[in-house]
Amino acid sequence: MTGKTTKKGASKAAKPAKAAKPAAKSGAKTKVAKAAKPKRAAPRRRAAAKTPLKIGALVPMTLPPPPGTFRGQGSLAILDGRLFIAAGDKVVSAAPDDRRWKVAYEPPKRALGDKSAALAETLGLVKDGPAAKMMGVEVAGALGFGPFASFQGKSDKMPALYCSTQSIFGAHILRSADGETLEPVSDPGLGQSDLRAVAALAPAGEWLVAAGAPIHYRQRHRGTVNRSDPVRIVASTDPAKGGWEAVAEPGLGSDVTGGVTALCAAHGHVYAAVMNADLGFSLWRAEPGPDLPWKWSEVVDRGGHGYSLSPGVSAMVEHNGTLYVAAGISEYGYGKDYAGPSAAELLRVDADGNWDLLMGRPRFTPGGLKVPLSGMGAGFGGGYHSLIPSLTVYDGWLYAGTRNCESEFIIRGGAEDETLEMAGGAALWASKDGLDWTQVMTDGDGNPALTAVRSLAATDTGLFAAMAINPQVLAHDMGLGATEKAADEIEVWAATKAVKSAKKG
């Protein structure tokens, strides 16, 4: 079965692309052959593959699902061939051929003080009484973890894996020194007062850049609707030893407020996407350098004139000199604080700071008519693809993983009906240039409970994906009827040469 390829260059926005037929339900898990432990070195630039992965190439790994709860989390990273995944209140890791996950980092419990108790009460973390009675009660040292970033700082002899915590006691930066475990390498809050969560982490030249977010940024990509939240961006050239410095003035030198949901380096700049549920996201950029704070300028305003239907950026990636920006509304494509429902969009930004709409709703803008250059409407032409949580580059191809809320809408519409016919499931698309797209996975690979490609990680050995499985949808789809709503489970899928060989065999 082949994927559906769309045509580029529509002078007008074309009609939504017809989805390819769903692949057959994934069968037995395919074993991923044991990969030789790679040497720790900067990744080599490989020639681009002539074609993207085929439908069916991405399959579940033999690894069991990682333990933990995954409400909006599931960041995935690979270091030395070893997988790391943020799993609720801890980070776990495993080699591809392992039979179980090991805890890579679990923060110690900490006793609430007066300030943290009040915050815990505000966030609803403590249910046993008012803050005054919670003093001294021990709670988890971290509520969750931000995204991973591979970075080589001044004290790193080779690229190291960095990660951030979200904690009412102040955010930490974690670093893997041995390729198996993570340890805190920063002061609480990265030296900033009240910095309790880092929502975005990205290398930019000699700097590792981190963006602070409000503590209620508990779900990745969710952002905040609090318009008064300050934009806080810090960076370090030696994160192994700390050295975090503020690299942005309050409001980025303007009056912008809101959480930063994504950071990415491209054409000599670092880009920061600022959430704004009322007016639409804004995208800013600065040239990293020794003179602090960096000078930030706005590249995209008002959600690319998608306004409140594009309140936040869920993922960004650089590919062949172009920055790709995925925007949308988290969760089901709408919420009490957002407009919607609405499906995800994809923009591109060039080195001059000009932007185009690649996929989404056509619109009039001060800079001219913007039509989706791929010819596809929002959500890759499917209205239930509410978000693109993951973007990555693998083998010279840009990959975009979606979150599909159709099955969850079906349940919300009739949760007690055991005969509900399920539909939906996340998709994975690939493109060389952002214009022509090919489907790599469609309809959750035949499983409507596979609602999101939460995270993608590309290495020389293959493409890895953290897939969110909604147990409630799964129960309905298997004819088990209504179940209690529960947090997503995560399955790790992979496409490697070894996998392909195993399938052929």
Add this chain to the structure above:
Amino acid sequence: MREPLFILAPPRSYTSVVGGILGQHPEAYGLPEVNLSKGDTLGDLWDSVPISVNFSTSGLLRLLAELHEGNQSEDAVLRARKWVLQRPHWTPKQVFDHIQDCVGPDRMLVEKSPHNTFTAQNLRRLVRCFPRANFLHLTRHPKTHGKSMLDLMRSYGEDRDIIDPERNWYRSHKNIIELAESLPTAQYMQIRGETLLRAPLVYLPQICEWLDIDSGKDAIDAMMHPETSPYAMPGPPSAPFGNDPNYLLEPVLDFDRLARISEPELDGAVAWKKDGGTLARGTFRMARRFGYA
């Protein structure tokens, strides 16, 4: 034959101005308010309008008079009325086709009746007639829209307490949004009326590009003069309307004044609610998606 353009908006949303502008494109023909979506037949439309009120029928009668006889005299309008009464079984599509035949196949009909948006059924009728038509969703700030509605109603002596302009604003836009979700991406575009009128030279070429019609200087210049339309003036006694009454009296656009159109903040009290009431949450959210701050 060109597909028509329907400008969708509730009343008092700049539809007369914008319809007048777009209708003067050399490749277009701007219609007055013909309200053909109000029924499944011409008879339904006529029966739905109180005889004493010629607001809803003026546009169609003036249009038919102009197309049939080249003028909008009282006699020509009376003959147009007779033409209508002889065809109660005609569907909206048949009437539109007749209009297109009169105008010629190469000109795009531009239709802007606010009645189209009053019900989802009206909008569906349009799509049934023209599945490949283009739809321009025109918006106006809910606060200034509400004030404009109240001012108009007051000028007709209506009691302001019985009017809820916000509810009409929300209902019409909700109907349009739901229609848009059923349309192919390329057939629907949304624009704030204030944005368009503040900078017509920025946005008119974009609209032309979207509609695949000439966006050159001559075409844009023609659009800047809606007053040259035969429907940009009051009609004869039995069909005086067909567009916004104020626009009919002053169709020449003052672009310097339009450039200063302001948009109030969504927050804060609204004129039609007592005790400092604010916009309803649904109105607020919908206005945000249109880009109002």
